[in-house]
Amino acid sequence: MRSGPFRPGDRVQLTDPKGRHFSLVLERGQSYHTHRGAIDHDKLIGAPEGSVVLSAANTPYLALRPLLPDYVLAMPRGAQVIYPKDAAQILMWGDVFPGARVLEAGAGSGALTCSLLRAVGPAGHVRSYEIRADHAEHAVANVERFYGERPGNWDLRVGDLADHDPDETADRIVLDMLAPWEVLPVVRETVVPGGVLVGYVATTTQLSTLTEALREQACWTEPQVWETIVRPWHAVGLAVRPEHRMIAHTAFLLTARRLADGVTPPRVQRRPSRG
Numbered sequence: 189m190r191s192g193p194f195r196p197g198d199r200v201q202l203t204d205p206k207g208r209h210f211s212l213v214l215e216r217g218q219s220y221h222t223h224r225g226a227i228d229h230d231k232l233i234g235a236p237e238g239s240v241v242l243s244a245a246n247t248p249y250l251a252l253r254p255l256l257p258d259y260v261l262a263m264p265r266g267a268q269v270i271y272p273k274d275a276a277q278i279l280m281w282g283d284v285f286p287g288a289r290v291l292e293a294g295a296g297s298g299a300l301t302c303s304l305l306r307a308v309g310p311a312g313h314v315r316s317y318e319i320r321a322d323h324a325e326h327a328v329a330n331v332e333r334f335y336g337e338r339p340g341n342w343d344l345r346v347g348d349l350a351d352h353d354p355d356e357t358a359d360r361i362v363l364d365m366l367a368p369w370e371v372l373p374v375v376r377e378t379v380v381p382g383g384v385l386v387g388y389v390a391t392t393t394q395l396s397t398l399t400e401a402l403r404e405q406a407c408w409t410e411p412q413v414w415e416t417i418v419r420p421w422h423a424v425g426l427a428v429r430p431e432h433r434m435i436a437h438t439a440f441l442l443t444a445r446r447l448a449d450g451v452t453p454p455r456v457q458r459r460p461s462r463g
């Protein structure tokens with residue numbers, strides 16, 4: 189992510205007076221055409237972030253570089269993306285740290301991959317599996333567009349996570365796929381003792397199957413299960429109230445930590461909260 193005045197090659201997010209977003213990449217001599225007239229890229233190049241530019245029809249547009257959540261919500265999708273509210277939980281409760289080796293499946297549209305790559309940093313590594321070649325293409329395009337190039341700390345394998353070589357161990361594993369319980373045999377062998385598994389599933393039946401499959405493996409701490417509900421608020425003057433609309437359901441989250449080999453999972457009476 190760049191900072192400082194806008195330069196050629198920068199991605200810019202324009203916001204119109206109705207709050208609608210438009211995204212463009214700056215090129216000298218080019219124009220961006222809105223329904224309120226054109227905006228010359230040269231007006232933006234050299235201007236500080238947070239500037240307001242006028243279109244040919246005198247409509248003001250606020251110009252900022254998109255944040256990662258802006259980018260993820262606007263990018264083209266093959267598969268459904270993990271929403272920013274859940275990506276934030278995955279990074280925190282999955283304890284994705286700078287230098288971590290993370291395995292994820294499936295890469296889907298590459299939304300979570302963008303967050304994981306940033307969290308592990310240049311000293312870490314993310315290995316993504318994606319079984320569908322068309323989804324993998326979306327993931328590659330979205331990740332490369334966000335970082336401006338193929339990140340050096342990433343590799344994407346087009347294939348089934350079940351075929352992963354467990355000798356390539358991982359500190360953290362994130363599973364966002366239809367049937368995560370099917371890959372648990374390889375996950376069990378790949379995650380280092382103390383490592384964290386994060387599961388992300390859309391339905392209660394998937395959640396139940398995954399949780400019971402983990403208990404059956406008997407090599408994990410008691411699975412922690414929760415969901416996040418974010419309710420945006422309208423706050424203008426004295427009119428302070430919840431927005432009329434919200435994203436009501438995305439998916440359920442689950443974490444568990446790998447025990448040392450040969451250890452029996454201890455019974456846990458009281459579950460810690462995810463607050």
Ligand SMILES: C[S@@+](CC[C@H](N)C(=O)[O-])C[C@H]1O[C@@H](n2cnc3c(N)ncnc32)[C@H](O)[C@@H]1O
Pocket residue numbers: 267268269270293294295296297298299300301317318319320323347348349350364365366367371
């Ligand atoms: C909901 S999408 C993942 C979205 C992604 N996390 C994101 O934020 O953009 C689920 C993906 O898992 C892939 N998938 C399903 N089973 C898989 C497997 N066994 N190995 C690798 N990928 C798999 C699917 O093809 C699909 O693209």
